[in-house]
Structure formats: structure tokens, C-alpha cells
Amino acid sequence: MRAFSSFSNASGLSMNNAKYEIFFNGVTEDIREGIKLVTGFREGTMPFRYLGVPIKAGRLTKQECSSLTEKMVSRIRGLGAKKLSYTGRITLINAGLNTLHNYWAQMFIIPKSIINHIMAICRNYLWDGSPDYHRVPLVAWDKVTLPKKEGGLGIKKADVWNVATVGKLVNWVYCKADRLWIMWINDVYIKNQDWHGYSPPSDAIWGGYDWICPAHMTLNWSAIVWNNWNIPKHSLTTWLIMHERMNVKSKLFRFGCCEDDLCILCQRQTEIVEHLFTSCTYTVTVQHHLLQWYGGSFPTVDSLIADNRNSIQWRIKVAMFNAFQYFIWFQRNNARINEWLLRPEVVARRIEEDIKRRVNQKFRAVDDQTVFSWLQSIGVL
Structure with missing residues (x-):
């Protein structure tokens, strides 16, 4: 108590005895009462809370x-x-x-x-x-x-x-x-x-x-899903696809949750993951419009695994691949729940706009004139 008093005299700060408690173990009742009399503290019971946790x-x-x-x-x-x-x-x-x-x-x-x-x-x-x-x-x-x-x-x-x-x-x-x-x-x-x-x-x-x-x-596909140029919500959709956890109509039909298993986007074939994201006519049309902007062939998981992962072209291609998966799934759900669907060229344009914004956020100047010219050709810079 002398130490507390010295600190108070030096700092101008003093204790509020009403907020202090004292705890005992291994002492007699006489000593306990004597200490409480000297300090003026009340005896506390455990557990007590300190910094938000029980002690x-x-x-x-x-x-x-x-x-x-x-x-x-x-x-x-x-x-x-x-x-x-x-x-x-x-x-x-x-x-x-x-x-x-x-x-x-x-x-x-x-x-x-x-x-x-x-x-x-x-x-x-x-x-x-x-x-x-x-x-x-x-x-x-x-x-x-x-x-x-x-x-x-x-x-x-x-x-x-x-x-x-x-x-x-x-x-x-x-x-x-x-x-x-x-x-x-x-x-x-x-x-x-x-x-x-x-x-x-x-x-x-x-x-x-x-x-x-x-x-x-x-896993060899983890770099494709978690590429830091991806928009996070796009990555999560691809992650669910890679784990085969999408509730496509073929799965829902088996559990009696829908009347048929036909693809919602094309109404021609059974809606399974492979059909929905690769061979559906709606999906293929979206891919076609994207390639008119980007050029080359549309990326697949296997081709992305085999490509050079250190290039800017690869990162943009991966970002486009993930965005494509997300928008196809979004349109599929939109058609199922709200019963309307955007035209493929509109979807492709929205994917393009998302990728351009993302690249502008992530892009840093490069010395390679070929890469710089390519970025200008696709309208990113």
C-alpha cells in the first residue's frame, strides 16, 4: 500500500477502491481479515473477468x-x-x-x-x-x-x-x-x-x-483458383466447381427437387457441370464473344496448368476463366429463380469490363514492349 501511495503522489493518479478486489489462497482467516482492513479492498470470488475474459x-x-x-x-x-x-x-x-x-x-x-x-x-x-x-x-x-x-x-x-x-x-x-x-x-x-x-x-x-x-x-489447380488477379467471388465459384459441389439440375432431379434435369440455359441436354460450363450452346456463345475481344482459344484447366504461370497474359487469362465460370453460374441461377436471362454478348461484355477494371487495379508498369502493346490491343491500358 506504501508503493501504491508513492505512485499516486508521483503521478497524481489514485485507485478507486470500489473497483478493486483481493483474492486469497493458503492464508488463515485472521491474516485475510487483517489484509482487507489495511487495504480497504473487498474480497473477490473466482472466476472474475479481466480484459473481457474469465480468470x-x-x-x-x-x-x-x-x-x-x-x-x-x-x-x-x-x-x-x-x-x-x-x-x-x-x-x-x-x-x-x-x-x-x-x-x-x-x-x-x-x-x-x-x-x-x-x-x-x-x-x-x-x-x-x-x-x-x-x-x-x-x-x-x-x-x-x-x-x-x-x-x-x-x-x-x-x-x-x-x-x-x-x-x-x-x-x-x-x-x-x-x-x-x-x-x-x-x-x-x-x-x-x-x-x-x-x-x-x-x-x-x-x-x-x-x-x-x-x-x-x-493441388495443381490451386494457383488457378487463388490467383491474386481474380475477383474473390469468382474464385470461390471456381473452387466449388473444382470440388464438384455445384447444385446442378441433374443432382437436384435425383433428390426430387425439380421436374426434369434439362439444362436451364439451352433446354437440350442434361444439366451436369461439364455440359453447363463447356458445351452448352449459351456457354459456347459467351466464349465466342469473349474470344473476339481476347483472341486465341478459350482457356481450360488443363491448358492453364500447362502454361507459363509467371506471365501477365496467364494471370489475365486465369482471371477471365474464373469470371466466366462465375457469370455462367450467375445467369443459370438467374434463369432458374427469376426466369429471365441476359443475351450472351451482354454477359461477355460484363466479363470484359470486370477484367479490365481488375487488371487496372493490379497492373504495374512493365519493360516488355510486346506485353505493353498486347495490353493496349485488348483495351486494358
Whole structure:
């Protein structure tokens, strides 16, 4: 209390005793009452909240962690989050929901039931815009949480991330970091004993996360889907196509959700993914109008995999390919739900306009005069 008084005299700041509590362990009732009399603090009970999280001596219970999931749900239900596109929802999950979880995960082992609830909230929000289960996910969550190069969306696994972040605390104890609680642990428990012989790197959290998650094969189409010149919503459509998770009419017809399985765009053949995006007469006409602008032959997944991935031409071609997939699927859904369809040349023009805007956002000056002339010829510059 003399130290608090000295600090107050030097800084002009003083404590508000009504907001302070004191906690005891291993002392007699007489000492406890004497300390409360000297300090004027009231005795608190655990758990108490500090910086938004519950603090207690033992592991947190499901009830004590429920405020974490409540905050995640309230964030989803506010700010028009339900109206976001798939790409917007992925961004909110990574930048908003997982940030809340990460704050807690760096301090505690979160109960398994809460971890499962967090993953369920993220999964349900991604596919339905709601924290509750209303819609069957298009892609399994284990696949969604894979890195993008392995066919996933790069969303972190909440359970693995919790283990990896707590592993960082172990690293601090081992390295005897300059923190009060670590000094206490080393002085009271570890003392002069060696922790172990392994010295983790500075990026211990991501290193631990990658070490715990089993490695999968890098997919040769991942660079096509996640090329940074793509418009994000276009990439997600292509990602679903590559995983064969599009609800085309052939699939809906098998489940009794529609009267026939004919392609909505041409009304001639069965609507399967291959027909819809490659051989449908509407699709082929859109491709024809695009090639009048771009030239050459229309790209395919195989041709894009084989091409030089470092060229600007390849990036623009990939961006056009992803935009084409998105607009065909958009028009298909528009015809099914609203019963009207844009002319192929209008769709091609909108794809062209999107690509030109995107290239102007990403383009940096190049020394290659041939590339520069080509960009001018397609009207990008």
C-alpha cells in the first residue's frame, strides 16, 4: 500500500477502491481479515473477468466460456452480416470471428464443446449466413479448413489453433521470457531444472499449427483458383466447381427437387457441370464473344496448368476463366429463380469490363514492349 501511495503522489493518479478486489489462497482467516482492513479492498470470488475474459485458478468450464460464442453470434447477427456473399463471409470469419477465438485461445485451453460450437458457428455462417444449422454444407469442414494450395479456403481449425497458441506459452516458459508470471513459474516450479532440449522458432504458433495438421498434396489447380488477379467471388465459384459441389439440375432431379434435369440455359441436354460450363450452346456463345475481344482459344484447366504461370497474359487469362465460370453460374441461377436471362454478348461484355477494371487495379508498369502493346490491343491500358 506504501508503493501504491508513492505512485499516486508521483503521478497524481489514485485507485478507486470500489473497483478493486483481493483474492486469497493458503492464508488463515485472521491474516485475510487483517489484509482487507489495511487495504480497504473487498474480497473477490473466482472466476472474475479481466480484459473481457474469465480468470480462475483451474480450467474454464463450458458455462464460463459461453460468452465467447455469444459474442460471435452477435457479430454475425449485426451489421448486415447475413447479406454478405460467400467471399465476404470468409473474410468476416477470418478477420472477425476467428479474431475473437484467437484472443481467448492464446490464454486458455478452451473446452472441447465450446471449440465444436465455434466451428459449427463458422460453418453454418459460411454456407447459410446464419449461426444456426439450416442448410447442408456444400463442402466438408475438414476440406474447407485446408490451406488454399491443398484445396481448402484457408480457414483455421479452431481446435488445432488452440493447441498451437497454448504451445507458444510453453515456449515462453522454456525460454524464460521476461514476464512476471513466467518468472513465478520458473522460480516456484521449474527452478533450476531443464525444460527440454528443443528451441522453437519465432513463428511458433504457425509452426505448431502446421506441424499438428497433417500435410496434404498440393493441388495443381490451386494457383488457378487463388490467383491474386481474380475477383474473390469468382474464385470461390471456381473452387466449388473444382470440388464438384455445384447444385446442378441433374443432382437436384435425383433428390426430387425439380421436374426434369434439362439444362436451364439451352433446354437440350442434361444439366451436369461439364455440359453447363463447356458445351452448352449459351456457354459456347459467351466464349465466342469473349474470344473476339481476347483472341486465341478459350482457356481450360488443363491448358492453364500447362502454361507459363509467371506471365501477365496467364494471370489475365486465369482471371477471365474464373469470371466466366462465375457469370455462367450467375445467369443459370438467374434463369432458374427469376426466369429471365441476359443475351450472351451482354454477359461477355460484363466479363470484359470486370477484367479490365481488375487488371487496372493490379497492373504495374512493365519493360516488355510486346506485353505493353498486347495490353493496349485488348483495351486494358
